[in-house]
Amino acid sequence: MRLWNVLLLIAIVCGLFIWHQLPKPLPELEPLAADPVPASARQLAQGRVTGLQHRNNTHAWLGIPYAQPPTGALRWRAPRPLESPPQPLQATAFGNLCPQLGGRAIEIDPDLHGQPVGDEDCLYLNVWAPRFDPGTTPAGAGRLPVMVWIHGGGNSVGASDSYDLSALAGQHQLIAVSINYRLGPMGWFSHRALKDAGASAEDNSGNYGTLDIVRALEWVRDNISAFGGDPDNVTVFGESAGGVNVVTLMVAPKARGLFHRAIVQSGSTRSASVIEAENLVDAALPGQPGSSGEVLLALLMRDHGLPDRIAARHRLAQMSNADIAAYLRGKTAADILQTYPLTSVGSMLQIPAVIRDGSVLPQRPFPEVLATPGGYNTVPVITGTNRDEMKLFMFFDPDYVERRFGLLLRAKDAPAYQRRASYLSDAWRARSVHDLGDQLYRSGNHQVFAYRFDWDEEANSVFAPINTMLGAAHGLEIPFVMNRFEGLLNKPGIFTEGTRDSREALSQAMMSYWAAFAYDGTPGTGRNDELPDWEPWRDDTDGGTTIVFDTPHDGGIRIVNDDLTLASIKQRLARDSSIASREERCDYYVLLYKGTAHWNTEEYLNLGLEGCADIPPEHNTL
Incomplete structure:
Protein backbone atom coordinates (compact mmCIF):
# COMPACT_ATOMS: atom_id res chain seq x y z
CA MET A 1 0.00 0.00 0.00
CA ARG A 2 2.86 2.35 0.83
CA LEU A 3 4.33 1.68 -2.66
CA TRP A 4 1.09 2.71 -4.34
CA ASN A 5 1.04 5.95 -2.35
CA VAL A 6 4.60 6.69 -3.43
CA LEU A 7 3.77 5.97 -7.08
CA LEU A 8 0.65 8.17 -6.87
CA LEU A 9 2.70 11.01 -5.37
CA ILE A 10 5.30 10.66 -8.13
CA ALA A 11 2.55 10.73 -10.77
CA ILE A 12 1.02 13.89 -9.27
CA VAL A 13 4.41 15.62 -9.12
CA CYS A 14 5.20 14.64 -12.71
CA GLY A 15 1.78 15.79 -13.84
CA LEU A 16 2.20 19.15 -12.13
CA PHE A 17 5.66 19.51 -13.67
CA ILE A 18 4.35 18.77 -17.16
CA TRP A 19 1.39 21.13 -16.66
CA HIS A 20 3.75 23.88 -15.51
CA GLN A 21 6.00 23.32 -18.53
CA LEU A 22 3.16 23.39 -21.04
CA PRO A 23 2.52 26.85 -22.50
CA LYS A 24 -0.56 28.83 -21.45
CA PRO A 25 -2.55 31.36 -23.48
CA LEU A 26 -2.58 35.02 -22.54
CA PRO A 27 -5.66 36.11 -20.58
CA GLU A 28 -8.41 37.52 -22.78
CA LEU A 29 -9.29 41.20 -22.56
CA GLU A 30 -12.39 42.24 -20.67
CA PRO A 31 -15.50 42.31 -22.86
CA LEU A 32 -16.76 45.72 -23.94
CA ALA A 33 -20.00 47.30 -22.82
CA ALA A 34 -22.67 47.14 -25.52
CA ASP A 35 -24.51 50.37 -24.70
CA PRO A 36 -24.62 53.05 -27.43
CA VAL A 37 -22.74 56.27 -26.67
CA PRO A 38 -24.49 59.54 -27.64
CA ALA A 39 -21.14 61.18 -28.53
CA SER A 40 -20.69 58.54 -31.24
CA ALA A 41 -23.79 59.61 -33.20
CA ARG A 42 -23.08 60.17 -36.90
CA GLN A 43 -25.38 61.01 -39.79
CA LEU A 44 -25.03 58.67 -42.78
CA ALA A 45 -26.90 58.50 -46.06
CA GLN A 46 -28.91 55.59 -44.64
CA GLY A 47 -29.75 57.43 -41.43
CA ARG A 48 -28.36 58.23 -38.00
CA VAL A 49 -25.98 55.68 -36.45
CA THR A 50 -24.59 55.43 -32.91
CA GLY A 51 -21.74 53.22 -31.72
CA LEU A 52 -19.93 52.41 -28.50
CA GLN A 53 -16.75 53.29 -26.65
CA HIS A 54 -14.03 50.89 -27.65
CA ARG A 55 -10.45 50.11 -26.69
CA ASN A 56 -7.53 52.45 -27.37
CA ASN A 57 -9.62 55.59 -26.90
CA THR A 58 -11.80 54.90 -29.93
CA HIS A 59 -15.43 54.79 -30.85
CA ALA A 60 -16.57 51.75 -32.80
CA TRP A 61 -19.62 51.22 -34.96
CA LEU A 62 -20.24 47.51 -35.44
CA GLY A 63 -22.55 45.70 -37.83
CA ILE A 64 -23.43 48.50 -40.27
CA PRO A 65 -25.11 47.07 -43.41
CA TYR A 66 -23.50 48.21 -46.65
CA ALA A 67 -25.70 46.39 -49.19
CA GLN A 68 -29.04 44.65 -49.42
CA PRO A 69 -29.02 41.10 -48.04
CA PRO A 70 -27.91 38.81 -50.92
CA THR A 71 -30.72 36.36 -50.27
CA GLY A 72 -33.50 34.85 -52.38
CA ALA A 73 -33.32 36.20 -55.93
CA LEU A 74 -30.16 38.16 -55.01
CA ARG A 75 -28.14 35.02 -54.29
CA TRP A 76 -25.42 34.76 -56.98
CA ARG A 77 -26.04 38.33 -58.06
CA ALA A 78 -23.96 41.49 -57.67
CA PRO A 79 -24.66 43.31 -54.38
CA ARG A 80 -27.35 45.98 -54.49
CA PRO A 81 -27.12 49.32 -52.63
CA LEU A 82 -29.34 49.66 -49.59
CA GLU A 83 -32.89 50.73 -50.35
CA SER A 84 -34.33 50.98 -46.86
CA PRO A 85 -35.51 54.46 -45.80
CA PRO A 86 -33.22 56.40 -43.42
CA GLN A 87 -33.64 55.17 -39.87
CA PRO A 88 -31.62 55.24 -36.66
CA LEU A 89 -29.20 52.34 -36.16
CA GLN A 90 -27.51 51.26 -32.94
CA ALA A 91 -24.32 49.75 -34.33
CA THR A 92 -23.11 47.98 -31.20
CA ALA A 93 -22.83 44.33 -32.29
CA PHE A 94 -21.12 42.61 -35.20
CA GLY A 95 -23.25 41.43 -38.11
CA ASN A 96 -23.91 37.82 -39.07
CA LEU A 97 -21.15 35.51 -40.21
CA CYS A 98 -21.32 34.65 -43.88
CA PRO A 99 -22.14 30.97 -44.52
CA GLN A 100 -19.14 28.69 -43.96
CA LEU A 101 -18.05 25.59 -42.12
CA GLY A 102 -17.00 26.20 -38.53
CA GLY A 103 -13.27 25.80 -37.89
CA ARG A 104 -10.07 27.35 -36.61
CA ALA A 105 -10.36 30.52 -38.70
CA ILE A 106 -13.10 31.89 -36.45
CA GLU A 107 -13.71 31.69 -32.73
CA ILE A 108 -16.57 29.22 -32.52
CA ASP A 109 -17.94 26.46 -30.33
CA PRO A 110 -15.68 23.41 -30.92
CA ASP A 111 -18.80 21.28 -31.26
CA LEU A 112 -19.61 23.21 -34.45
CA HIS A 113 -16.25 22.64 -36.13
CA GLY A 114 -16.93 21.33 -39.61
CA GLN A 115 -20.64 22.19 -39.32
CA PRO A 116 -22.39 24.86 -41.41
CA VAL A 117 -22.68 28.20 -39.62
CA VAL A 127 -15.72 51.28 -38.28
CA TRP A 128 -13.22 52.45 -35.65
CA ALA A 141 -8.55 69.01 -45.39
CA GLY A 142 -8.30 67.71 -41.82
CA ARG A 143 -9.96 64.38 -42.55
CA LEU A 144 -7.98 61.29 -41.61
CA PRO A 145 -6.60 58.40 -43.70
CA VAL A 146 -8.80 55.33 -43.98
CA LEU A 165 -8.57 47.57 -35.41
CA SER A 166 -8.88 49.97 -32.48
CA ALA A 167 -5.11 50.25 -31.86
CA LEU A 168 -4.40 51.39 -35.43
CA ALA A 169 -7.25 53.90 -35.27
CA GLY A 170 -6.63 55.20 -31.75
CA GLN A 171 -2.84 55.27 -31.63
CA HIS A 172 -2.27 56.58 -35.16
CA GLN A 173 -5.26 58.86 -35.66
CA LEU A 174 -6.87 57.20 -38.62
CA ILE A 175 -10.18 55.58 -39.53
CA ALA A 176 -10.18 51.77 -39.70
CA VAL A 177 -12.84 49.63 -41.37
CA SER A 178 -13.32 45.86 -41.50
CA ILE A 179 -15.79 44.07 -43.73
CA ASN A 180 -17.64 40.82 -44.25
CA TYR A 181 -18.01 39.53 -47.80
CA ARG A 182 -19.65 36.44 -49.26
CA LEU A 183 -17.49 33.33 -48.93
CA GLY A 184 -17.09 29.99 -50.64
CA PHE A 189 -19.72 30.41 -58.17
CA TYR A 208 -19.79 37.95 -55.98
CA GLY A 209 -17.34 38.12 -53.09
CA THR A 210 -15.12 40.43 -55.13
CA LEU A 211 -18.11 42.62 -55.96
CA ASP A 212 -19.07 42.74 -52.27
CA THR A 235 -5.66 51.98 -48.01
CA VAL A 236 -6.88 48.43 -48.56
CA PHE A 237 -5.00 45.75 -46.66
CA GLY A 238 -5.56 42.06 -46.17
CA GLU A 239 -3.84 38.81 -45.25
CA SER A 240 -3.79 35.44 -47.04
CA ALA A 241 -7.04 35.29 -49.08
CA GLY A 242 -7.52 38.89 -47.97
CA GLY A 243 -4.19 39.63 -49.68
CA VAL A 244 -5.42 37.83 -52.80
CA ASN A 245 -8.51 40.04 -52.70
CA VAL A 246 -6.34 43.15 -52.46
CA VAL A 247 -4.62 41.99 -55.67
CA THR A 248 -8.02 41.52 -57.33
CA LEU A 249 -8.89 45.12 -56.47
CA MET A 250 -5.69 46.20 -58.20
CA VAL A 251 -6.76 44.49 -61.44
CA ALA A 252 -10.55 45.10 -61.21
CA PRO A 253 -11.70 47.99 -63.41
CA LYS A 254 -14.74 48.56 -61.19
CA ALA A 255 -12.48 49.28 -58.18
CA ARG A 256 -10.55 52.07 -59.89
CA GLY A 257 -10.47 55.22 -57.78
CA LEU A 258 -11.97 53.55 -54.70
CA PHE A 259 -8.58 53.01 -52.99
CA HIS A 260 -5.21 54.72 -53.13
CA ARG A 261 -2.72 52.36 -51.44
CA ALA A 262 -2.60 48.56 -51.09
CA ILE A 263 -0.97 46.18 -48.59
CA VAL A 264 -0.72 42.50 -49.54
CA GLN A 265 0.12 40.35 -46.49
CA SER A 266 0.95 36.77 -47.50
CA GLY A 267 -1.24 37.03 -50.58
CA SER A 268 -0.78 35.81 -54.13
CA THR A 269 -1.72 36.50 -57.74
CA ARG A 270 -3.40 33.13 -58.27
CA SER A 271 -6.83 32.92 -59.92
CA ALA A 272 -9.03 30.50 -61.84
CA SER A 273 -10.24 30.61 -65.43
CA VAL A 274 -13.94 30.19 -66.19
CA ILE A 275 -13.12 26.71 -67.51
CA GLU A 276 -11.46 25.74 -64.24
CA ALA A 277 -14.38 27.20 -62.28
CA GLU A 278 -17.13 25.42 -64.26
CA ASN A 279 -15.96 22.24 -66.01
CA LEU A 280 -15.80 18.70 -64.70
CA VAL A 281 -12.40 17.34 -63.77
CA ASP A 282 -12.60 14.72 -66.54
CA ALA A 283 -13.72 17.13 -69.29
CA ALA A 284 -11.55 17.67 -72.36
CA LEU A 285 -10.76 21.07 -70.82
CA PRO A 286 -10.71 20.03 -67.16
CA GLY A 287 -12.09 22.01 -64.26
CA GLN A 288 -10.95 22.05 -60.65
CA PRO A 289 -12.18 19.54 -58.02
CA GLY A 290 -14.41 22.25 -56.53
CA SER A 291 -15.84 23.50 -59.83
CA SER A 292 -19.55 24.27 -60.08
CA GLY A 293 -19.95 21.28 -62.41
CA GLU A 294 -18.46 18.91 -59.83
CA VAL A 295 -20.59 20.41 -57.05
CA LEU A 296 -23.74 20.01 -59.12
CA LEU A 297 -22.97 16.32 -59.77
CA ALA A 298 -22.32 15.76 -56.07
CA LEU A 299 -25.64 17.37 -55.15
CA LEU A 300 -27.54 15.23 -57.67
CA MET A 301 -25.89 12.02 -56.44
CA ARG A 302 -26.67 12.86 -52.83
CA ASP A 303 -30.25 14.07 -53.34
CA HIS A 304 -31.33 11.29 -55.70
CA GLY A 305 -29.30 8.39 -54.39
CA LEU A 306 -27.47 8.01 -57.68
CA PRO A 307 -24.72 5.39 -57.63
CA ASP A 308 -22.00 7.21 -59.58
CA ARG A 309 -20.98 10.11 -61.79
CA ILE A 310 -22.29 8.39 -64.93
CA ALA A 311 -25.80 8.24 -63.51
CA ALA A 312 -25.56 11.83 -62.31
CA ARG A 313 -24.41 13.03 -65.71
CA HIS A 314 -27.29 11.17 -67.35
CA ARG A 315 -29.79 12.89 -65.04
CA LEU A 316 -28.11 16.25 -65.62
CA ALA A 317 -28.49 15.83 -69.39
CA GLN A 318 -32.25 15.68 -68.89
CA MET A 319 -32.34 19.06 -67.11
CA SER A 320 -32.67 22.43 -68.86
CA ASN A 321 -30.71 25.46 -67.73
CA ALA A 322 -33.87 26.74 -66.06
CA ASP A 323 -34.23 23.43 -64.20
CA ILE A 324 -30.60 23.58 -63.04
CA ALA A 325 -30.90 27.19 -61.90
CA ALA A 326 -34.07 26.45 -59.93
CA ALA A 334 -25.54 24.37 -45.84
CA ASP A 335 -26.52 21.88 -48.57
CA ILE A 336 -24.06 23.45 -50.97
CA LEU A 337 -21.21 23.92 -48.50
CA GLN A 338 -21.25 20.26 -47.53
CA THR A 339 -20.66 19.03 -51.07
CA TYR A 340 -17.22 20.63 -51.41
CA PRO A 341 -13.89 18.86 -51.00
CA LEU A 342 -11.92 20.27 -48.06
CA THR A 343 -8.34 21.48 -48.00
CA SER A 344 -5.86 20.12 -45.47
CA VAL A 345 -6.73 23.11 -43.25
CA GLY A 346 -9.89 21.87 -41.61
CA SER A 347 -12.98 23.69 -42.82
CA MET A 348 -11.53 25.56 -45.81
CA LEU A 349 -13.06 24.50 -49.12
CA GLN A 350 -11.30 23.62 -52.34
CA ILE A 351 -13.02 26.26 -54.41
CA PRO A 352 -11.93 28.15 -57.53
CA ALA A 353 -11.81 31.72 -56.30
CA VAL A 354 -11.21 34.24 -57.75
CA ILE A 355 -12.46 33.83 -61.37
CA ARG A 356 -11.05 35.51 -64.47
CA ASP A 357 -14.49 36.14 -66.00
CA GLY A 358 -13.42 38.92 -68.39
CA SER A 359 -15.72 41.52 -66.86
CA VAL A 360 -15.27 42.02 -63.13
CA LEU A 361 -11.77 40.55 -63.40
CA PRO A 362 -9.53 40.29 -66.49
CA GLN A 363 -9.32 37.07 -68.49
CA ARG A 364 -5.53 37.30 -68.60
CA PRO A 365 -3.53 35.87 -65.67
CA PHE A 366 -2.99 38.58 -63.08
CA PRO A 367 0.85 38.60 -63.33
CA GLU A 368 0.52 39.62 -66.99
CA VAL A 369 -1.93 42.38 -66.10
CA LEU A 370 0.24 43.70 -63.27
CA ALA A 371 3.31 43.83 -65.49
CA THR A 372 1.50 45.98 -68.07
CA PRO A 373 2.00 49.76 -67.77
CA GLY A 374 -1.39 51.33 -67.14
CA GLY A 375 -3.05 47.93 -67.19
CA TYR A 376 -4.22 47.98 -63.57
CA ASN A 377 -5.10 50.32 -60.71
CA THR A 378 -1.59 51.66 -60.09
CA VAL A 379 -1.13 52.60 -56.43
CA PRO A 380 1.72 52.35 -53.91
CA VAL A 381 2.00 48.75 -52.67
CA ILE A 382 3.45 46.91 -49.67
CA THR A 383 3.85 43.17 -50.19
CA GLY A 384 5.41 40.60 -47.89
CA THR A 385 5.30 37.13 -46.39
CA ASN A 386 6.28 35.37 -43.20
CA ARG A 387 9.48 33.35 -43.23
CA ASP A 388 7.77 30.06 -42.24
CA GLU A 389 4.35 30.46 -43.90
CA MET A 390 3.65 26.76 -44.43
CA LYS A 391 4.37 25.71 -40.86
CA LEU A 392 0.90 26.85 -39.79
CA PHE A 393 -0.72 24.31 -42.11
CA MET A 394 1.75 21.55 -41.30
CA PHE A 395 1.42 22.20 -37.56
CA PHE A 396 -2.21 21.04 -37.61
CA ASP A 397 -1.69 18.21 -40.11
CA PRO A 398 -1.53 14.70 -38.57
CA ASP A 399 0.58 13.58 -41.52
CA TYR A 400 3.43 15.64 -40.10
CA VAL A 401 2.69 16.13 -36.40
CA GLU A 402 1.93 13.63 -33.67
CA ARG A 403 -0.18 14.71 -30.70
CA ARG A 404 -0.74 12.83 -27.48
CA PHE A 405 -3.38 13.45 -24.83
CA GLY A 406 -4.31 16.64 -26.70
CA LEU A 407 -1.26 18.38 -25.23
CA LEU A 408 2.11 16.92 -26.12
CA LEU A 409 3.29 17.22 -29.69
CA ARG A 410 6.27 16.50 -31.87
CA ALA A 411 7.13 16.34 -35.55
CA LYS A 412 7.08 12.77 -36.85
CA ASP A 413 10.26 13.46 -38.81
CA ALA A 414 11.82 16.70 -37.57
CA PRO A 415 14.40 17.20 -40.39
CA ALA A 416 11.81 16.45 -43.10
CA TYR A 417 9.32 18.78 -41.36
CA GLN A 418 11.77 21.69 -41.41
CA ARG A 419 12.90 20.96 -44.96
CA ARG A 420 9.39 20.79 -46.41
CA ALA A 421 8.31 23.93 -44.59
CA SER A 422 11.37 25.76 -45.90
CA TYR A 423 10.87 24.83 -49.56
CA LEU A 424 7.15 25.53 -49.62
CA SER A 425 7.42 28.78 -47.63
CA ASP A 426 10.27 30.02 -49.80
CA ALA A 427 8.28 29.32 -52.97
CA TRP A 428 5.34 31.25 -51.52
CA ARG A 429 7.67 34.16 -50.87
CA ALA A 430 9.28 34.01 -54.30
CA ARG A 431 5.88 34.27 -55.99
CA SER A 432 4.24 36.78 -53.67
CA VAL A 433 7.17 39.14 -53.14
CA HIS A 434 9.92 38.74 -55.72
CA ASP A 435 7.68 37.96 -58.71
CA LEU A 436 4.99 40.47 -57.72
CA GLY A 437 7.59 43.15 -56.96
CA ASP A 438 9.22 42.61 -60.35
CA GLN A 439 5.89 42.67 -62.19
CA LEU A 440 4.92 45.96 -60.62
CA TYR A 441 8.37 47.45 -61.11
CA ARG A 442 8.35 46.50 -64.81
CA SER A 443 5.00 48.24 -65.20
CA GLY A 444 6.57 51.47 -63.98
CA ASN A 445 5.31 51.33 -60.40
CA HIS A 446 8.35 52.20 -58.28
CA GLN A 447 6.36 52.76 -55.09
CA VAL A 448 6.56 49.10 -54.04
CA PHE A 449 7.84 48.02 -50.62
CA ALA A 450 8.71 44.45 -49.59
CA ALA A 459 7.35 28.78 -26.21
CA ASN A 460 9.93 26.02 -26.39
CA SER A 461 9.72 23.09 -24.02
CA VAL A 462 10.54 19.41 -24.26
CA PHE A 463 6.80 18.71 -24.38
CA ALA A 464 5.82 21.35 -26.92
CA PRO A 465 8.62 22.87 -29.03
CA ILE A 466 6.26 25.38 -30.61
CA ASN A 467 8.91 27.87 -31.67
CA THR A 468 10.61 25.35 -33.98
CA MET A 469 7.39 23.74 -35.21
CA LEU A 470 5.49 26.99 -35.82
CA GLY A 471 8.15 29.69 -36.10
CA ALA A 472 7.23 32.73 -38.19
CA ALA A 473 4.15 30.99 -39.53
CA HIS A 474 1.28 32.14 -41.71
CA GLY A 475 -0.90 34.77 -40.04
CA LEU A 476 1.40 35.51 -37.11
CA GLU A 477 2.14 39.04 -38.30
CA ILE A 478 -1.53 40.05 -37.90
CA PRO A 479 -1.42 40.55 -34.10
CA PHE A 480 1.68 42.72 -34.57
CA VAL A 481 0.00 44.87 -37.23
CA MET A 482 -3.06 45.31 -34.98
CA ASN A 483 -1.33 45.25 -31.56
CA ILE A 494 2.34 31.34 -29.10
CA PHE A 495 2.40 34.62 -27.19
CA THR A 496 3.87 34.26 -23.70
CA GLU A 497 4.45 36.70 -20.86
CA GLY A 498 8.21 36.41 -21.31
CA THR A 499 8.08 37.99 -24.78
CA ARG A 500 5.56 40.71 -23.99
CA ASP A 501 7.99 43.67 -24.03
CA SER A 502 9.81 42.68 -27.22
CA ARG A 503 6.53 41.82 -28.94
CA GLU A 504 5.07 45.17 -27.99
CA ALA A 505 8.07 47.05 -29.37
CA LEU A 506 7.96 45.18 -32.68
CA SER A 507 4.21 45.66 -32.93
CA GLN A 508 4.51 49.40 -32.35
CA ALA A 509 7.11 49.61 -35.12
CA MET A 510 5.01 47.65 -37.62
CA MET A 511 1.89 49.69 -36.85
CA SER A 512 3.94 52.86 -37.31
CA TYR A 513 5.10 51.74 -40.76
CA TRP A 514 1.58 50.68 -41.82
CA ALA A 515 0.12 53.98 -40.61
CA ALA A 516 2.85 56.06 -42.28
CA PHE A 517 2.07 54.24 -45.54
CA ALA A 518 -1.63 55.02 -45.11
CA TYR A 519 -0.84 58.68 -44.59
CA ASP A 520 1.73 59.26 -47.33
CA GLY A 521 1.99 56.20 -49.60
CA THR A 522 5.45 55.38 -48.25
CA PRO A 523 6.36 53.69 -44.94
CA GLY A 524 9.64 55.65 -44.76
CA THR A 525 10.91 55.85 -41.20
CA GLY A 526 7.49 55.34 -39.63
CA ARG A 527 5.01 57.87 -38.30
CA ASN A 528 7.54 59.33 -35.83
CA ASP A 529 10.62 59.28 -38.08
CA GLU A 530 12.52 57.06 -35.68
CA LEU A 531 12.68 53.69 -37.45
CA PRO A 532 15.04 52.31 -40.12
CA ASP A 533 14.27 53.80 -43.53
CA TRP A 534 12.15 51.29 -45.47
CA GLU A 535 13.34 51.80 -49.02
CA PRO A 536 11.32 50.89 -52.14
CA TRP A 537 11.79 47.57 -53.90
CA ARG A 538 14.69 47.50 -56.31
CA ASP A 539 15.69 44.19 -57.86
CA ASP A 540 19.32 43.87 -58.93
CA THR A 541 22.07 41.24 -58.92
CA ASP A 542 22.16 41.25 -55.11
CA GLY A 543 18.43 40.67 -54.71
CA GLY A 544 15.39 42.81 -53.95
CA THR A 545 15.33 45.49 -51.26
CA THR A 546 13.43 44.04 -48.29
CA ILE A 547 12.81 45.01 -44.67
CA VAL A 548 12.95 42.23 -42.07
CA PHE A 549 10.72 42.45 -39.01
CA ASP A 550 12.18 40.83 -35.90
CA THR A 551 13.19 41.64 -32.33
CA PRO A 552 16.72 42.72 -31.34
CA HIS A 553 17.35 39.21 -30.01
CA ASP A 554 17.34 37.93 -33.63
CA GLY A 555 18.82 40.90 -35.47
CA GLY A 556 16.05 43.45 -35.12
CA ILE A 557 14.40 45.47 -37.88
CA ARG A 558 16.82 45.72 -40.79
CA ILE A 559 17.11 46.14 -44.54
CA VAL A 560 18.41 43.19 -46.56
CA ASN A 561 18.76 42.24 -50.23
CA ASP A 562 16.54 39.21 -50.68
CA ASP A 576 20.44 19.75 -51.63
CA SER A 577 22.31 16.86 -49.96
CA SER A 578 20.00 16.91 -46.91
CA ILE A 579 17.05 15.56 -48.90
CA ALA A 580 16.54 12.03 -47.71
CA SER A 581 15.29 10.37 -50.89
CA ARG A 582 14.90 10.79 -54.62
CA GLU A 583 11.13 10.61 -54.19
CA GLU A 584 11.19 13.57 -51.81
CA ARG A 585 13.25 15.68 -54.21
CA CYS A 586 10.96 14.88 -57.14
CA ASP A 587 7.89 15.55 -55.00
CA TYR A 588 9.15 19.05 -54.14
CA TYR A 589 9.73 19.84 -57.81
CA VAL A 590 6.17 18.82 -58.66
CA LEU A 591 4.66 20.73 -55.75
CA LEU A 592 6.58 23.89 -56.56
CA TYR A 593 6.48 24.00 -60.34
CA LYS A 594 3.83 21.76 -61.92
CA GLY A 595 1.23 23.77 -63.82
CA THR A 596 3.36 26.92 -63.86
CA ALA A 597 5.60 28.59 -66.42
CA HIS A 598 8.58 27.32 -64.41
CA TRP A 599 7.85 23.64 -65.14
CA ASN A 600 10.50 21.98 -67.32
CA THR A 601 9.94 18.32 -68.17
CA GLU A 602 13.55 17.64 -69.14
CA GLU A 603 14.74 19.29 -65.95
CA TYR A 604 12.35 17.12 -63.92
CA LEU A 605 13.46 13.92 -65.63
CA ASN A 606 17.12 14.70 -64.84
CA LEU A 607 16.68 16.29 -61.41
CA GLY A 608 19.54 15.64 -58.99
CA LEU A 609 21.85 12.67 -59.48
CA GLU A 610 19.20 10.05 -60.30
CA GLY A 611 16.42 12.00 -62.00
CA CYS A 612 12.65 11.45 -61.79
CA ALA A 613 11.98 9.53 -65.02
CA ASP A 614 10.09 6.72 -63.29
CA ILE A 615 8.11 8.97 -60.89
CA PRO A 616 5.03 10.37 -62.72
CA PRO A 617 4.31 13.97 -61.67
CA GLU A 618 0.72 13.19 -60.66
CA HIS A 619 0.29 15.67 -57.82
CA ASN A 620 -1.82 18.74 -57.32
CA THR A 621 -0.04 22.06 -57.63
CA LEU A 622 0.28 24.38 -54.64
Missing part, protein backbone atom coordinates in the same frame (compact mmCIF):
# COMPACT_ATOMS: atom_id res chain seq x y z
CA GLY A 118 -23.62 31.73 -40.65
CA ASP A 119 -26.36 33.48 -42.56
CA GLU A 120 -26.59 34.69 -46.15
CA ASP A 121 -27.65 38.09 -44.77
CA CYS A 122 -24.06 38.99 -43.89
CA LEU A 123 -22.95 42.10 -45.78
CA TYR A 124 -21.95 44.23 -42.80
CA LEU A 125 -18.92 46.34 -41.94
CA ASN A 126 -17.38 47.91 -38.85
CA ALA A 129 -12.28 56.12 -35.17
CA PRO A 130 -10.52 58.17 -32.49
CA ARG A 131 -12.97 59.51 -29.90
CA PHE A 132 -13.92 62.99 -30.99
CA ASP A 133 -16.02 65.28 -28.87
CA PRO A 134 -19.34 66.27 -30.44
CA GLY A 135 -18.76 68.81 -33.18
CA THR A 136 -15.01 68.13 -33.49
CA THR A 137 -15.03 65.31 -36.05
CA PRO A 138 -12.35 66.18 -38.66
CA ALA A 139 -13.67 67.70 -41.86
CA GLY A 140 -12.32 69.05 -45.12
CA MET A 147 -7.61 51.72 -43.75
CA VAL A 148 -9.98 48.95 -44.91
CA TRP A 149 -9.17 45.43 -43.65
CA ILE A 150 -10.10 42.37 -45.75
CA HIS A 151 -9.92 39.18 -43.67
CA GLY A 152 -8.39 35.93 -44.87
CA GLY A 153 -9.51 32.32 -44.70
CA GLY A 154 -9.09 30.83 -48.15
CA ASN A 155 -12.11 32.88 -49.34
CA SER A 156 -14.25 30.20 -47.74
CA VAL A 157 -14.06 30.89 -43.97
CA GLY A 158 -13.47 33.82 -41.62
CA ALA A 159 -15.22 36.96 -40.41
CA SER A 160 -14.49 40.61 -39.72
CA ASP A 161 -15.37 40.25 -36.03
CA SER A 162 -12.18 38.24 -35.39
CA TYR A 163 -10.11 41.42 -35.74
CA ASP A 164 -9.81 44.49 -33.53
CA PRO A 185 -19.80 29.07 -53.15
CA MET A 186 -21.95 32.01 -52.06
CA GLY A 187 -19.09 34.35 -53.00
CA TRP A 188 -17.54 32.66 -56.04
CA SER A 190 -19.83 30.41 -61.96
CA HIS A 191 -22.23 28.11 -63.80
CA ARG A 192 -23.80 28.49 -67.25
CA ALA A 193 -27.31 27.87 -65.91
CA LEU A 194 -27.11 30.89 -63.60
CA LYS A 195 -26.15 33.29 -66.39
CA ASP A 196 -29.16 35.30 -67.46
CA ALA A 197 -29.04 36.88 -70.91
CA GLY A 198 -30.92 39.88 -69.55
CA ALA A 199 -28.70 40.35 -66.51
CA SER A 200 -25.63 42.55 -66.16
CA ALA A 201 -22.10 41.29 -66.69
CA GLU A 202 -21.53 41.68 -62.94
CA ASP A 203 -24.56 39.51 -62.14
CA ASN A 204 -23.21 36.80 -64.45
CA SER A 205 -19.57 37.08 -63.38
CA GLY A 206 -19.39 34.49 -60.59
CA ASN A 207 -17.23 36.94 -58.60
CA ILE A 213 -15.64 44.17 -51.45
CA VAL A 214 -16.01 46.75 -54.22
CA ARG A 215 -19.46 47.65 -52.90
CA ALA A 216 -18.02 48.08 -49.38
CA LEU A 217 -15.44 50.48 -50.81
CA GLU A 218 -18.24 52.41 -52.51
CA TRP A 219 -19.95 52.67 -49.12
CA VAL A 220 -16.68 53.98 -47.65
CA ARG A 221 -16.43 56.56 -50.44
CA ASP A 222 -19.98 57.76 -49.76
CA ASN A 223 -20.05 57.64 -45.94
CA ILE A 224 -16.61 57.70 -44.35
CA SER A 225 -16.49 61.52 -44.14
CA ALA A 226 -19.15 61.30 -41.42
CA PHE A 227 -16.59 59.52 -39.22
CA GLY A 228 -13.77 61.97 -40.05
CA GLY A 229 -12.23 59.86 -42.82
CA ASP A 230 -10.88 61.03 -46.15
CA PRO A 231 -12.50 59.13 -49.06
CA ASP A 232 -9.60 60.23 -51.27
CA ASN A 233 -7.03 58.49 -49.05
CA VAL A 234 -8.08 54.87 -48.62
CA TYR A 327 -32.47 23.38 -58.40
CA LEU A 328 -29.36 25.28 -57.29
CA ARG A 329 -31.32 28.25 -55.98
CA GLY A 330 -33.55 25.90 -54.03
CA LYS A 331 -30.65 24.45 -52.05
CA THR A 332 -29.71 25.88 -48.68
CA ALA A 333 -26.24 27.31 -48.17
CA TYR A 451 8.94 42.86 -46.13
CA ARG A 452 9.69 39.54 -44.46
CA PHE A 453 8.31 38.73 -41.00
CA ASP A 454 10.75 36.60 -38.97
CA TRP A 455 9.44 36.64 -35.37
CA ASP A 456 9.64 33.11 -33.92
CA GLU A 457 9.78 33.47 -30.14
CA GLU A 458 6.98 31.12 -29.15
CA ARG A 484 -3.81 42.64 -30.34
CA PHE A 485 -2.21 39.49 -28.98
CA GLU A 486 -5.25 38.34 -27.02
CA GLY A 487 -7.39 37.67 -30.08
CA LEU A 488 -7.72 35.00 -32.75
CA LEU A 489 -4.18 33.58 -32.49
CA ASN A 490 -4.07 33.57 -28.70
CA LYS A 491 -3.31 29.87 -28.38
CA PRO A 492 -1.16 28.23 -25.71
CA GLY A 493 2.51 28.85 -26.25
CA ASP A 563 17.70 37.06 -53.63
CA LEU A 564 15.09 34.34 -53.17
CA THR A 565 13.52 33.45 -56.53
CA LEU A 566 11.85 30.37 -57.99
CA ALA A 567 14.98 29.90 -60.11
CA SER A 568 17.29 29.98 -57.08
CA ILE A 569 15.02 27.49 -55.28
CA LYS A 570 15.38 25.14 -58.27
CA GLN A 571 19.16 25.32 -58.02
CA ARG A 572 19.05 24.60 -54.29
CA LEU A 573 16.68 21.67 -54.80
CA ALA A 574 18.91 20.05 -57.40
CA ARG A 575 21.95 19.95 -55.13
